[in-house]
Structures are given as C-alpha cells and as structure tokens.
Amino acid sequence: MALKIYLAGPEVFLPEARAVIAEKKLLCTRYGFEPMAPGDLVKRDGLDPFTHGMKISAANEGLMIASDAVIANLTPFRGVSADVGTVYELGFMCALGRAVWAFSNEPRDYFERVRDDYYQGELVTRADGRMAGPDGLSVENHGMGDNLMLDGGILARGGAFVRRDVPRERLYTDLGGFEECLKLAAAALL
C-alpha cells in the first residue's frame, strides 16, 4: 500500500484550486505516493458556515492523522509569512512525528521580506541591540525562510524547506518546489 502524503497549502483559495490540486495529486501518484488533499471529503450540505468550517477542520485533522508525511506549501500568503492554516498543519504533523517537507515560491529570507516588504526598509536598532521595525517589534534574523519554529521543526525531522524563485504570476501555481519535495520524500521513504 502506498505511503500517504498530506498536501498542505493555500491552493484551496485559488480560483484554479481544483486544477492545481489535481496536478499535485497526479504528481504525488507519479512519485509512488497516495495524495491526501484537504477539504476533499467535506460537502457543504446546507450547513451553516461555522458548522461547515468545524467539519472541514475535523476532516483535515483526520486526513493528517491517516497520513505518513506532509508536504507544506509555505509560500507567503496575504503578508510576509505562510498561510496560518498550513502552518497549523505543519506543527500538527511535526508533533505527530510524521515526515515533513516544505517549499516556498519566494526565495528570500523572512528577515529580508519583513524588512523590505513590510517595513519598506525602515528598520531600526533597538535599545537592546535587536533589529526592529519602527513599531518596536523585533525582526528575527536566523537566515531562515520563515519564523524559526517552522524552519526548525522541518529541519529537526530530517526534512527540507525548498525555496525557489518563480515568475510572480505563478506564485501559487508553480509546482517545481512541490516536485522537488516529492523527490526528497521518495529518496527518504521509498
């Protein structure tokens, strides 16, 4: 029986969600894994929005528990960091001791994104010696792709956080990084 990989990522929010997720599933199968895609099993069925949300959450947690690994798309989403739904799932799978890989279609370090995109280059040195935004909030600079808990959790489990530069219009649809993770997963697990 094929090992199962949970496909975490913000693709569900795309207009072309179905096509991109179908492509991810196909790639997953090609590398010898069974894809587990979030939201797959959840019908609206006249439920109110809150109850529907709870049902999706429970279904996704069930899919994660049933999976052997996760590949998380940590491309920044509506801001300088990854989609928080995806990050919740990454933490969840790390705690379960599953194999984890991640990719981002944004090559820069978290520090650079926060400095350039969020604070428009306006960093200051705080009284305690830390780099911070004009709002006083320190900006961590560990040479990592996102908050250290994300990079740290992935790397501590032998995973990798693949970062690639892609044309802006393919920010959420380019699957080169995803495929790279599949190759790493195949080398590690098969």
Added chain:
Amino acid sequence: MALKIYLAGPEVFLPEARAVIAEKKLLCTRYGFEPMAPGDLVKRDGLDPFTHGMKISAANEGLMIASDAVIANLTPFRGVSADVGTVYELGFMCALGRAVWAFSNEPRDYFERVRDDYYQGELVTRADGRMAGPDGLSVENHGMGDNLMLDGGILARGGAFVRRDVPRERLYTDLGGFEECLKLAAAALL
C-alpha cells in the same frame, strides 16, 4: 505538582518582552499553574544565527512536550492573521492532545479583517460564487477568528478562542484575554 501551561505568543518580539512575559508568568502562577515560557532556556553563547534559531526551536518543542496545556496569543501579527510561530505551536499542542486555549486582542472575524484591512473593502464574487479579493484568492467566512484550522482545532478540544477589543496601544500587552483563558483553564483542569 502544578500543571504546566506553555505560553505561546508573539510577546517575545516586543521591546517590553521581559516585562510582559514576567507578568504572564506571574498570572499563571496565581491561577495555580506552572508557566512554561518559550525561549527561556536558550542562550546565544556565540552561536551563529541559524544554529541559535535551531536551538530555540528545539528548546520550545521540548517545553511544549513537557507541558499539559497551551494558552496561545493569536492577536494578528504583521498582517491579518496570528504570528506563524505561535500557530505552529498551537497545531503542535493540538496534535499532542494537550488542552488548548487562545485569545486575541482583535475582536473582528478573520473575514472582516481580510475584507477591510487587507483588501480595503474591495471584495468581488468569483465565478464559482465565492467571495474573493481582487487578486482572485477566496476569503473564507466561517464566523471565526482566524483560519478555520485554528478555531476548529481549539474548539474541537473543548478549548475556547477568547476575542476582546483593547485600546490600540495595548494590542500586544493587554493580558485580559490571557487571564480569561487562565480562568477557563483553572475551571477545566484544577
């Protein structure tokens, strides 16, 4: 022996981090719990930034595993959603089956924040019937405080996601919501 509560949140980034975390610890103790604060045990010790980051990550994961519960500060951080480090920790603790509570000093639903703060009110209805930003990305509207995986994970475990309105200048320092979580934790666990 007192039950241990892990104090997840972006307070570590504040100029007044030490004072706020000290106050959280004191409150925690007052309610009969032992506080477990991230980063507490990690010295820089001349380590390069990356290795230092990995050490903090490992230390925080160790503190979480040693804790019985988590109270997560999900106040939006540098954008419309919670700090991703905190979200990783929330997912981690949910997967471990620990008791979870969360608070936010932002009372609005995720949908309202994305619509008003991120898209400046410019939502459109997509061809598939979903509400979306002008960039085409759908905006989930489940009457929840953040992405459904966060609210769903908390509520499914009998926790609560407390949301409060606080003066803007106390966005990251007001601990009323934290104390409310402590009361809920005491009622549930002690």
